[in-house]
Amino acid sequence: MTGNVTAVTDDTDGTAEGRRARRGEGRWDDGLIARRAAARTARGRPSERPRSEEPQKRQEPQEPQESDEYDGLPRGGAHGDAYGGRLRGRLDALRELVGLSRTRIDASTLAEAGRVLDEAAARQRLSARHTVVAVAGATGSGKSMLFNALAGVQISDTGLRRPTTSAPIACSWSDGAAGLLDRIGIPGRLRRRPLHGGLRDAALSGLVLVDLPDHDSAVTAHRDQVDRVLTLVDAVIWVVDPEKYADAVLHERYLRPLAGHAEVTFVVLNQVDRLPGDAADLVLDDLRRLLDEDGMALGEHGEPGATVLALSAMTGEGVGELRDMLGQFVQERGAAARRLSADVDGAAARLRPVYVADGRRPGLDEPARAEFTDRLAEAVGAAAVGEAAEREWRRNAGKACGTPWLRLWRWYEESRTPGAGIEPVDRRTQDEGDEGEITARQRVEQAVRAVADEAAAGLPAPWAQAVRESAVRGAAGLPEELDVLAVRAGVPLGRPPRPAWWPAAVLTQAAMTLLQVFGGLWLVGQIVGVLEPELLPPVLVMLAGIIGGPLVEWACSAAAKGPARRYGQDAERRLREAAAGCGRARVLDPVSAELLRYREVREQYVAVTGVSTTGR
Structure with missing residues (x-):
């Protein structure tokens, strides 16, 4: 038996490929420049020829390595285009997705x-010409016997002692697979070669078969090895027997979670004899x-x-059919791409809850922004400022166009009673002022909370939390800044501007006053005998001035309503715009930035899945 089986030594520990594997180079990160530089370096690096796995024999001619190592598969393979194009894009998108999400999603979710x-x-980085297939099964299923039948020679021990296989054993049909076996962790003493000769060996060129320990072994280390190797191989042959094919451990722990890997899965019913x-x-x-209940598609x-067939490793029934299927499967050289694509699908499915949420389209529409602006304007008192500006304009108009006697009486009242016209400030008024200040701050907080909830609606939990946190951070000093704006952008200092008709109104009011004075003097002159007595003309002149003055004042007051209203609206608009700009800079812009970041990661997530998602 030793003449038929050739042991393979671990001959790649000193190669550059092995050193890179031990150093852990090629690990993912979110540095775009570093990744592009690494990709350029990889493309520009001369290809390395794999060293022979049989140093004691004459080296056979080696196939040249592909120039584009990123593809992992030759361009001429059945899946070369998909791996070099679509799958490469999905991997790049997944890398960008992880990089954009690290500050928003916990590391365990992205693991x-x-x-x-x-x-x-x-x-x-490893050989694209080889396909690593693991043979897995339960205790007594006959997987080691099938492994030997495929190799055509006794490699893996079989027997009644359980468990028989204690460590993974590899059998390679061609040279150049040492790097792959180093990655799996199979030492050189457990690497074998099949019995050479025949067309069947040529059909299986590139196959690396790995016999695993029992997945239901009583030894915990054996089960750990199975779980570890299953994540590293390109395909799996699950060997079941008529007694344990429905075992719950097999279906719940392995087949159901790996249902997405159906294209790289063989399920073999052994011992049909x-x-x-x-x-x-x-x-x-x-x-x-x-x-089918496990969710695994059948080929x-x-x-x-998945490929499902029945055979008997003991009698050889169906083993040849399995060898032919494996030969075709290996020669397609698409297993690595299919396995990796299924891994990406699984990772995308696990990440779906943190990138896709069922519900309405997330974001801030114009009504939500307008409502936020209205809330801030209400909190800063924009309407009250506009009303105060309007009253100030009308008061100024009354002073300019009112009758002089009324203005003189008001001046007398104010001079006779100091403090007249000023409302007294008592404790109740002070308390109401304090309460108003607290209410204004609460209105700002409510406005920020409402717009954050509106923006976060429809977002997955991590991104909704990020949106709310950005709004809270921006609103930290918003009430104080709004108070400053209320002073700066409130009622303008100085007198309001006067319209062009004010001088004419003032002259008319002065004329009415002169008429009153002239009529009074005329009447007094007649009384003292200076002038001829004629009572009606001076009385009419005085009545014209007395009646005309209030009429002019009323007309000016009516004419002042429009300009006063516009003046108040301008003051309200200025304060509203100032408050809106402050709220936009502190709250809306950071929230919009978070929403934009989420849209970016959503685009990357759609690229990772390779299909359009139903969410927004």
Whole structure:
């Protein structure tokens, strides 16, 4: 037996590829410049030829490595275009997605995506001509016997002792797979070569078969090795037997979580020689039913999915069919791309809750922004400022166009009673003022809270929290700044501007006053005998002045309503715009930046999934 099986030593520990694997280079990060520089370096680096796995023999001619190592598969392969184009874009999008999300989403949520990027970087540096297939199964399922039957020689121990396989054993059909086996962690003493010779070996060129320990082993270390290796191989052959094909551990722990990897999964019903008559077909149909319940697509009728077949490793029935399927599968050289694409699908499915939320389209529309502006204007008292400005304009108009006797009487009242016209300030008024200040601050907080809730509606929890936090941070000094704006942009200092008709109104009012004075003097002259007595003319002149003065004042007051209202509206508008600008700079702009960041990550997430999502 030793003449047929060649042990393979660990001959790549000193290569540059092995050193990079030990250093952990190629790990994902979110540095765009570093990634592009690394990609340029990788493309410009001369390809390295794999060293022979049999140093004691003459080296066979080696196939040249592909120039674009990023693809991980040759351009001429069945899936070369998908891996070099669509899958590469999905990986780049996933890397950008992780980088944009690190400050918003906890590391544990992004851990699976980081692992996928790590494995993609590690796999793309290794041989694209080889396909690593693991043979997994439960205790007594006959996986090691099937492993030996495929290799054509006794490699993995079989027997009644359980568990028989204690460590992964690899069998490689061609040279150049040492880097892949280093990545899996299989030492050189557990690397084998099959029995050479025949066309079947040529068909399986590039296959690396790995026999795993039992996944249901009583030894915890064995189960840990199975879980570890299953994340590193390109495809899996699950070996089940008629007794344990429906085992809950197999379906719940492995097949159901890996349902998305159906295209790189083989499910083999072994030991069919033990089933009488049509029992094998019945068991196989029931196995297909269970796989369908697990969510695993079956590759039937030309559709992509898992391969399900029955065989007997003991008698050799169906083993040749499996070898032919493996040969075609390996020669397509698409397993690595399919496995990686399924890993990306799984990572995207786990990340969906933090990027896609069912509900309305998130964002701030114009009504929400207008409502926020109205709330700030109400908090800063823009309407009250406008009313005060309007009253000031009308008061100024009354002083300029009112009758002089009324103005003189008001001046006398104010001079006779100091403090007249000023409302006394008592304790109740002071308390109401304090309460008004607190209410204004509360109105600002309510406005910020309302616009943050409106912007966060429809967002996944992490991004909704980020939107609310950005709004709260921006609103920290907003009430104080609004108070300053109320002073600066409130009622303008000085007298309001006078319209062009004011001088004419003042002259008319002066004329009415002169008429009163002239009529009075005329009447007095007649009384003292200086002038001829004629009572009617001076009385009419005085009445004209007495009646005309108030009429002029009323007319000016009516004419002043429009300009006063516009003056008050301008003052209210200035304060409203100032408050809106302050709220926009402190709250709306940071919230909009968070929403823009979310839209960016959503675009990246859609690129990762490769399909359009139903959410917004």
